[in-house]
Amino acid sequence: MKISKTVQSVSASVTMAVTARAKQLKAQGVDIVSFGAGEPDFDTPDFIKTAAKTALDKGFTKYSPAAGMLELREEIAKKLKKENNLDYKPNQIVVTCGAKHACYEAIHAVVDPGDEVLIPTPYWVSYPEMVKLVGGVPKIVETREEDGYKLTGELLKKAVTDKSCLLVLNSPSNPGGFCYTPAELADLGKAIAQTNLAVMSDEIYEYLIYGSAEFKSFAAVCPDLYDRTITINGQSKAYSMTGWRMGYLAGPEDLAGAVGRMQSHMTSGPATFCQIASVEAMQKGQEDIKRMHAEFAKRAKHIYERLNAVEGFTCAEPTGAFYAFPKVSATYAKLGVNGSVEFCQKLLEEANVACVPGIGFGCDENIRMSFATSMEQIDKGIDRIEAFLKQA
Ligand SMILES: Cc1ncc(COP(=O)(O)O)c(C=O)c1O
Known part of the structure; x- marks a missing residue:
């Protein structure tokens, strides 16, 4: 069948590819x-x-x-006011089928064909592909290790052109496992204010921050950019509801109206009973958030300590989400691999450990390691990585 050029330009998710191969090996009885x-x-x-x-x-x-x-949009408005110090009326909020579709619709609503969307590395795999799907041009902005892989005002100013219309921010970050400080967001806000950029602030990992990290919504730190910001969030990661497909966006009234119209022709919104359950989650889920957070916080510290003891690995302490993003390129020569994909393939086939190649997030020197798994598995996996590297 003929496949459109737009859809042909979209790559399959590398995160999904590794997971699929790991599942295949598991099905064959391999202990992955x-x-x-x-x-x-x-x-x-x-x-x-x-x-x-x-x-x-x-x-x-x-x-x-x-x-x-x-009822759900009112609950979201209350949450945004109480927890994020953001004023949104229900008609500025659209409930979506997961935060993923909120991101897609936000991009679709503001990007015209040929417009550039600035995406700092490391980025969530889906952002560039979503931009391509609507005919936009993903403009990847390389960040620096010395800045903790965060976008700065200086880097933004260099990257922006008269075709740039949107900046994607994601804090806490997938895959970086970091969280921008309010001061860093404010610095960025000053640079954005000198451009015409709109901002899509993906805050889906909001509750998952560790150590001294402090989460603030972008639009709350930069109120002068409130009219240009689309805030993305959802129930998936907060309440462990990924399969329910519940997310939302909040933004200026005209934007929310446009997304609502678009959605009426796309999905007609998420399942009604999932929306009702989401109201309940938001009203009564605080203890569960705390319980899951406490476990993730322990793992974040543990994986950080263990990864930095692995020869050839360096890793910043995860302060957000549930990902460590170690730099592993110092091992490539010894292993005879030429990048993160080959590294992960070798690790999976020879040590039966599944990690995600950093190249899918724009960083070929790194791999993503999710600690949404037990302490026992974390230790078992890192023991195997150490043995694998010793043998090489
Ligand atoms: C940064 C980021 N944004 C959005 C999403 C999508 O979340 P949802 O499951 O609600 O669609 C994910 C999921 O992995 C994510 O990592």
């Missing part, structure tokens, strides 16, 4: 330690499941308004 997970390893809390079941029993089995149920 996987650092590939992009979702919390906890089940959705029971009270959220019960809320969905009750909603189904009560007959919430029909379409909701395309932009999402008012």
Whole structure:
């Protein structure tokens, strides 16, 4: 069949490719330690499941308004005010099928064919592909190790052209495992204010910060850019609800209206009973967030200490999300590999450890290791990596 040029330009996700091969090996009975997970390893809390079941029993089995149920949008508005110091009315919020679709729709709503979208490295794999899907041009902005791989105002000024229309920010970061400080966001905000850029601030890992890291919403740190910012968030990572496909965006009224119209022709919004369960999650989920956070925080420290003891690995301490992003390129020559893909392939086939090549995130010297897995698995996997490197 003929496939459109636009869709042909989209690459398959490298994160999915490694996970697929690891699953294949597992199915053959191989004992794989996987650092590939992009979702919390906890089940959705029971009270959220019960809320969905009750909603189904009560007959919430029909379409909701395309932009999402008012009750949920009101709950999101309350959360954004209380936790993020952001004023959004329900008509500035669109409930989406996962934060992923919120990102896609935000990009679709502001990017015209040929427009550039600035995406700092390391970036979540899907951003450049989403930009290509709408005919835009992903402009990858290389960050520096000495800046902790974060975008600075100086780098932004150098990258921006008269074709640039949108900047993508993601803090806490997948795959970087870091969180921008409020001062860093403010510095960036000053540089953005001198351009015409809109900002898409993906805050999906908001609750997952560790150590001294402090999370602030971009639009709250830079209120002068509120009218140009689209805030992305959702229930997936916060309440371990990745399979429920619940996300949202908040932004200026005209933007939210445009996304709502678009969504009415695309998905008609997420499943109604999932929206009802999301209201319950947001109202009563604080203890569960704390419980999962405490476990992730322990793992973040542990994986950091263990990875830095591996010869040839260097790793910044993860202060956000559930990813470590060690630089492993010092081992490439010894292993006879020419980049992160070959490194991960060799590691998977020879040591049965699954990691994700950094090249998919724009950093071929690194690999992504998710610590959404037990301490026991973390230790077992790193023991294997050490043995693998010693033998090489
Ligand atoms: C940075 C980032 N944004 C958005 C998403 C999408 O989240 P959701 O599962 O809600 O679509 C992910 C999922 O991995 C992510 O890592």
